[in-house]
Amino acid sequence: MTYLESAVPLAPTQPEFELAHRTARLKSSLVRDILAAAAQPGMISFAGGLPAADLMPPLPLEAFANSALHQYGTSEGEPAYRSAVAEWIGSMGLEVSAEQVLALSGSQQGLDFAAKLFIDEDSPVLVEGPTYVAALQVFELFGADIASVPLTAEGPDLAAFEALLATRKPRCVYLIPCFQNPSGTCYSPAARAGIAELLDRYNVPLIEDEPYRSVALDVEHPMTPICALLHRASWIYLGSFSKILWPGLRIAYLAAHPALLPHLVRLKQAADLHTQRPGQAAVAHWLAGGTQASDLGKLCSGYRLRRNAMQAALARHFGDIADWQTPRGGLFFWLRLRGELSATRATLDKALAQGVAFMPGEAFFPDPLQGRQYLRLNYSRSTPEEMERGLATLAACIRGA
Amino acid sequence: MTYLESAVPLAPTQPEFELAHRTARLKSSLVRDILAAAAQPGMISFAGGLPAADLMPPLPLEAFANSALHQYGTSEGEPAYRSAVAEWIGSMGLEVSAEQVLALSGSQQGLDFAAKLFIDEDSPVLVEGPTYVAALQVFELFGADIASVPLTAEGPDLAAFEALLATRKPRCVYLIPCFQNPSGTCYSPAARAGIAELLDRYNVPLIEDEPYRSVALDVEHPMTPICALLHRASWIYLGSFSKILWPGLRIAYLAAHPALLPHLVRLKQAADLHTQRPGQAAVAHWLAGGTQASDLGKLCSGYRLRRNAMQAALARHFGDIADWQTPRGGLFFWLRLRGELSATRATLDKALAQGVAFMPGEAFFPDPLQGRQYLRLNYSRSTPEEMERGLATLAACIRGA
Numbered sequence: 001m002t003y004l005e006s007a008v009p010l011a012p013t014q015p016e017f018e019l020a021h022r023t024a025r026l027k028s029s030l031v032r033d034i035l036a037a038a039a040q041p042g043m044i045s046f047a048g049g050l051p052a053a054d055l056m057p058p059l060p061l062e063a064f065a066n067s068a069l070h071q072y073g074t075s076e077g078e079p080a081y082r083s084a085v086a087e088w089i090g091s092m093g094l095e096v097s098a099e100q101v102l103a104l105s106g107s108q109q110g111l112d113f114a115a116k117l118f119i120d121e122d123s124p125v126l127v128e129g130p131t132y133v134a135a136l137q138v139f140e141l142f143g144a145d146i147a148s149v150p151l152t153a154e155g156p157d158l159a160a161f162e163a164l165l166a167t168r169k170p171r172c173v174y175l176i177p178c179f180q181n182p183s184g185t186c187y188s189p190a191a192r193a194g195i196a197e198l199l200d201r202y203n204v205p206l207i208e209d210e211p212y213r214s215v216a217l218d219v220e221h222p223m224t225p226i227c228a229l230l231h232r233a234s235w236i237y238l239g240s241f242s243k244i245l246w247p248g249l250r251i252a253y254l255a256a257h258p259a260l261l262p263h264l265v266r267l268k269q270a271a272d273l274h275t276q277r278p279g280q281a282a283v284a285h286w287l288a289g290g291t292q293a294s295d296l297g298k299l300c301s302g303y304r305l306r307r308n309a310m311q312a313a314l315a316r317h318f319g320d321i322a323d324w325q326t327p328r329g330g331l332f333f334w335l336r337l338r339g340e341l342s343a344t345r346a347t348l349d350k351a352l353a354q355g356v357a358f359m360p361g362e363a364f365f366p367d368p369l370q371g372r373q374y375l376r377l378n379y380s381r382s383t384p385e386e387m388e389r390g391l392a393t394l395a396a397c398i399r400g401a
Numbered sequence: 402m403t404y405l406e407s408a409v410p411l412a413p414t415q416p417e418f419e420l421a422h423r424t425a426r427l428k429s430s431l432v433r434d435i436l437a438a439a440a441q442p443g444m445i446s447f448a449g450g451l452p453a454a455d456l457m458p459p460l461p462l463e464a465f466a467n468s469a470l471h472q473y474g475t476s477e478g479e480p481a482y483r484s485a486v487a488e489w490i491g492s493m494g495l496e497v498s499a500e501q502v503l504a505l506s507g508s509q510q511g512l513d514f515a516a517k518l519f520i521d522e523d524s525p526v527l528v529e530g531p532t533y534v535a536a537l538q539v540f541e542l543f544g545a546d547i548a549s550v551p552l553t554a555e556g557p558d559l560a561a562f563e564a565l566l567a568t569r570k571p572r573c574v575y576l577i578p579c580f581q582n583p584s585g586t587c588y589s590p591a592a593r594a595g596i597a598e599l600l601d602r603y604n605v606p607l608i609e610d611e612p613y614r615s616v617a618l619d620v621e622h623p624m625t626p627i628c629a630l631l632h633r634a635s636w637i638y639l640g641s642f643s644k645i646l647w648p649g650l651r652i653a654y655l656a657a658h659p660a661l662l663p664h665l666v667r668l669k670q671a672a673d674l675h676t677q678r679p680g681q682a683a684v685a686h687w688l689a690g691g692t693q694a695s696d697l698g699k700l701c702s703g704y705r706l707r708r709n710a711m712q713a714a715l716a717r718h719f720g721d722i723a724d725w726q727t728p729r730g731g732l733f734f735w736l737r738l739r740g741e742l743s744a745t746r747a748t749l750d751k752a753l754a755q756g757v758a759f760m761p762g763e764a765f766f767p768d769p770l771q772g773r774q775y776l777r778l779n780y781s782r783s784t785p786e787e788m789e790r791g792l793a794t795l796a797a798c799i800r801g802a
Contacts, residue, residue, distance in 0.1 A: 017606050017635055018572055019664070020521045020543075026667045032476075053472045064465045064679075070647040071454045075433075105506050105651070109673045116542075120421045138671040141517075142421075171419055205418050234418060246471040248678040250506070263420070266427045270539040272510045276677050277649040278465075 021121075025140050030363045031133050034348065038357035044390035046377040047357035049181070049331050051215075051243045055302040057295045059246055063281035073277045075269040077103025077253070081280035084287035085239075085253045092213065094228040094237060096255040102264055103275040107211055107240040107252035111135050111174075113267045114207045114236055115142040117260065118172040126170040128156060130334075130364030130371065132181050132209065135174055144171075146366040151183055153325060155191025158198070165202040172205045178223050179212040179330030182364050182376040186328055189221055196229035205234040205260075212330040214244050214296055217304045219328060227255075234260055241283050243331070244299060249279040303331075303380060310379035313387040317395040333377040341398055343375040351397045356390045422522075426541050431764045432534050435749065439758035445791035447778040448758035450582065450732050452616075452644045456703040458696045460647055464682035474678045476670040478504025478654070482681035485688035486640075486654045493614065495629040495638060497656040503665055504676040508612055508641040508653035512536050514668045515608045515637055516543040518661065519573040527571040529557060531735075531765030531772065533582050533610065536575055545572075547767040552584055554726060556592025559599070566603040573606045579624050580613040580731030583765050583777040587729055590622055597630035606635040606661075613731040615645050615697055618705045620729060628656075635661055642684050644732070645700060650680040704732075704781060711780035714788040718796040734778040742799055744776040752798045757791045 038045035082098040104110050121143035129148030147168050149156045177187040199206050208227050227235040240252040311326050322335040343360050361374025439446035483499040490497050505511050522544035530549025548569050550557045578588040600607050609628050628636040641653040712727050723736040744761050762775025
């Protein structure tokens with residue numbers, strides 16, 4: 001007898017069990033589907049966002065040998081890790097105390113906490129259009145009514161941003177100011193100052209997400225965190241080591257305005273008690289070790305070569321059909337197709353059938369129709385030869401569509 | 402200028418920012434407060450539930466040296482880990498496929514997912530009275546309307562259980578059938594069968610939480626998971642390695658009815674993308690290594706000695722003022738005080754002032770008043786001398802209250 005063929009009679013008053021309403025918003029992720037397809041043998045994949053493991057420093061195994069760290073730890077995180085992270089954030093221009101730092105099991109967890117903290121059913125939330133797919137996923141799960149502000153090359157359109165603050169009255173704003181995923185945009189100092197001034201004026205909390213900050217290939221101006229420019233508005237700053245050190249360990253952090261941190265610590269306790277301790281110790285060891293500058297220098301040199309190879313291959317195959325900014329950091333190219341050309345799921349199916357994976361733009365907008373002309377291409381995992389071959393195939397698919 | 406003294410004018414339409422309604426239910430945890438107090442130097446603590454780190458096997462460091470595991474992994478978990486866990490669960494009497502297993506970052510995470518899956522604001526939920534504090538915390542966070550079924554020495558009172566199913570129509574039932582925290586209750590085979598039959602009849606999903614199953618000191622009967630006895634009702638089975646192997650690594654799992662697993666995988670992805678990979682590999686290595694029986698034998702022998710020492714000291718100091726069952730597993734004694742005696746927060750404050758920490762019963766009931774006569778005492782972290790001295794002090798505090 002299987003679960004579906006049970007002969008046990010149901011109580012007449014309760015014929016079917018009921019799930020929470022939010023499960024209706026728990027959609028199958030386009031990204032998951034694509035990544036599963038992209039994992040097929042022989043596929044050239046520009047779809048994912050995996051960092052290059054060969055560019056990461058070695059893992060300090062002594063952190064795992066310390067049996068004191070095998071016992072339960074505190075929800076806030078390891079003291080040495082919190083201190084080292086506070087210093088690391090300070091070096092970016094955001095002064096925080098170790099007590100404002102909370103260890104996270106990956107920065108995705110910070111989005112879950114932000115959603116729990118700010119979002120009731122139908123709460124307005126403001127994001128960039130386009131934005132990070134898994135942020136949309138978790139905000140929608142909690143019932144957010146999401147609006148997006150258009151991005152220019154310098155950051156959000158400030159007039160549109162103010163209009164949305166005034167009319168939508170968002171519970172919070174979610175931004176990725178450094179090498180934004182997917183667009184690669186790095187906000188200018190003027191955009192950062194303008195956003196901060198508006199958030200203060202309208203007193204809207206900021207969730208600032210910075211996974212790509214350290215993958216900085218050609219930086220032309222300061223990248224002061226917007227959180228550091230706020231005087232009144234509340235804020236959560238999310239950072240991750242997963243693009244520079246061992247993403248499989250799931251070690252990240254948030255820092256928060258002192259008024260929000262006690263809530264976040266309780267959410268952490270309720271979510272998973274605490275983050276694994278040896279992984280925190282390994283990252284703290286790297287942060288204290290004095291090899292940061294050389295390790296990041298090597299990592300960025302490696303990424304720069306790959307980015308440049310991708311730029312050259314794109315110029316050959318997409319120069320007449322798309323426009324893009326060469327990304328100054330992060331892991332992605334973001335292309336806008338010209339004229340009537342589009343990169344939809346149908347285009348993706350065609351490309352997959354020919355052995356090439358990419359991410360259609362529709363995944364990155366609250367309203368998928370806004371994404372039809374766009375595609376995201378990861379450059380960190382392919383060889384120059386794969387780029388050449390894969391982009392030629394992909395361009396042909398798009399031209400033929 | 403501090404955050405509190407800002408001179409930036411607020412927009413008149415939005416004077417204060419707003420948090421989600423659920424944050425009003427994000428209470429300061431009594432347990433956290435007590436554990437902080439219990440961590441003072443010189444304190445004899447019966448308050449926490451830390452397993453004995455000296456009884457755990459050594460961590461296989463080779464799992465961490467494998468750099469393939471430093472890259473991002475899948476939300477479901479490592480294939481080797483899922484297979485090994487499916488076999489481990491099968492050995493308990495619950496047959497599942499590896500595809501039904503989801504790696505968790507600690508089994509607390511399974512409670513977060515269960516809450517997201519089943520609980521809307523005011524959804525009825527049924528738990529044991531008393532029950533696990535952090536389950537109450539996360540169910541309340543999501544707005545559950547929690548009712549509790551009284552426990553007998555054999556398990557829940559079945560007549561009360563059926564009445565609550567019929568009248569409350571709970572979205573789900575949360576049970577800890579093996580060496581329940583805090584009561585130590587181990588459900589009898591008859592209670593397990595009776596619960597399963599009622600859950601099937603009323604078609605109410607079960608969340609079965611089994612962190613203590615392997616800390617089995619004197620088992621007199623089979624402990625078949627109730628999930629294995631269900632024919633129709635849906636279920637989530639939660640298990641953890643944190644009481645037997647390296648809790649600081651945060652490696653646990655759930656297995657679920659096939660209809661629920663896709664939802665749970667998406668919730669996992671939205672919560673933290675995936676569980677740290679080297680930790681899964683380390684546990685899979687232990688599960689495949691052939692030392693399970695001897696390692697668990699040693700661990701349980703160590704716990705049995707401490708449990709017996711605690712029983713002897715309790716008999717000397719609490720024999721005339723309290724009643725209890727000697728626990729046959731798990732990490733706790735659960736005492737019911739006689740007559741008008743109580744163990745409230747005021748009693749706790751007195752005991753803390755004299756260097757002894759314990760957990761008052763009130764933390765473990767949805768209605769704290771039900772817990773006034775009870776206290777929970779952990780036996781796994783104190784020496785016989787500390788037990789003797791600490792329990793003498795605690796008994797005097799309670800008699801004097």
